[in-house]
Amino acid sequence: MITVEELVVRYGSATALDGVELQVGAGEMVALVGPNGAGKSTLVDTLSGVVRPASGRVATEGRFAHVPEGRQLFGDLSVEDNLRLGAWRVRDRDPRHVYGVLPDLEGLRGRRAGALSGGQQQMVAVGRALMGRPDVLAVDELSLGLAPKIVDDLVRHLVRLNREEGMAVLLIEQNARLAFEVCSRAYVLEAGRVVAAGACDELARGSAVARAYLGGGVAP
Ligand SMILES: Nc1ncnc2c1ncn2[C@@H]1O[C@H](COP(=O)(O)OP(=O)(O)OP(=O)(O)O)[C@@H](O)[C@H]1O
Numbered sequence: 467m468i469t470v471e472e473l474v475v476r477y478g479s480a481t482a483l484d485g486v487e488l489q490v491g492a493g494e495m496v497a498l499v500g501p502n503g504a505g506k507s508t509l510v511d512t513l514s515g516v517v518r519p520a521s522g523r524v525a526t527e528g529r530f531a532h533v534p535e536g537r538q539l540f541g542d543l544s545v546e547d548n549l550r551l552g553a554w555r556v557r558d559r560d561p562r563h564v565y566g567v568l569p570d571l572e573g574l575r576g577r578r579a580g581a582l583s584g585g586q587q588q589m590v591a592v593g594r595a596l597m598g599r600p601d602v603l604a605v606d607e608l609s610l611g612l613a614p615k616i617v618d619d620l621v622r623h624l625v626r627l628n629r630e631e632g633m634a635v636l637l638i639e640q641n642a643r644l645a646f647e648v649c650s651r652a653y654v655l656e657a658g659r660v661v662a663a664g665a666c667d668e669l670a671r672g673s674a675v676a677r678a679y680l681g682g683g684v685a686p
Contacts, residue, residue, distance in 0.1 A: 467492055467602040467634040468513065473522035475508050482508040484658040490602060493632045497645035497666065499679055500655035506638045507535050510604045528601030535606040537591040541580025545571060548579050548590050552597030564593045567623060585616035592620060602634040609641045621648055642679035646670055
């Protein structure tokens, strides 16, 4: 669903991504972790077409949607209007299927998005992406600034969509512990390069990744 080959991205003379290889297959849930400035958002922005590669190849299969870092909602518009903006590529602009997945949004539908809590806004951002009925969804920093309980709820919704509807997910997270709990495979990006990749349980047993990102290891 996502193929990235030998991807190089530059901002002026600075190299943000340097030969990145990454795949997400149909129905997979894959994590992309790494510290601030590693190039995670640049990779997703390249998948969305916002950023152009200097060289290499990115390809997505089926419908691709992206929950951007920082949510990027229209604060003066209602929740429902924000949702409808996510349906620009599909004919069906009825948000009912999103209310089915994220029932809390239905009660908030007439509220101004800018007046919502951070967790509610993140839910709107996820719902807006789902309006495009994606086959593959990239979520950039779902957990940023949110309480653990709210993050758990949102992640649970994504896991359900992955398991029940086969939606592939690329979860871009600074919180590697969370990402490793729900994903089967992961890529570790540092300074624009993939420094480790593989099954999450194997990476968690590899001492370097566990020490750097999981505080020494994950619970069995
Ligand atoms: N528009 C831009 N112009 C110049 N440099 C940029 C731009 N966007 C990102 N960078 C630089 O590219 C590198 C990768 O940034 P990116 O935002 O992709 O990393 P990240 O892993 O997503 O980090 P964060 O979690 O802080 O968003 C960083 O060194 C960053 O300063």
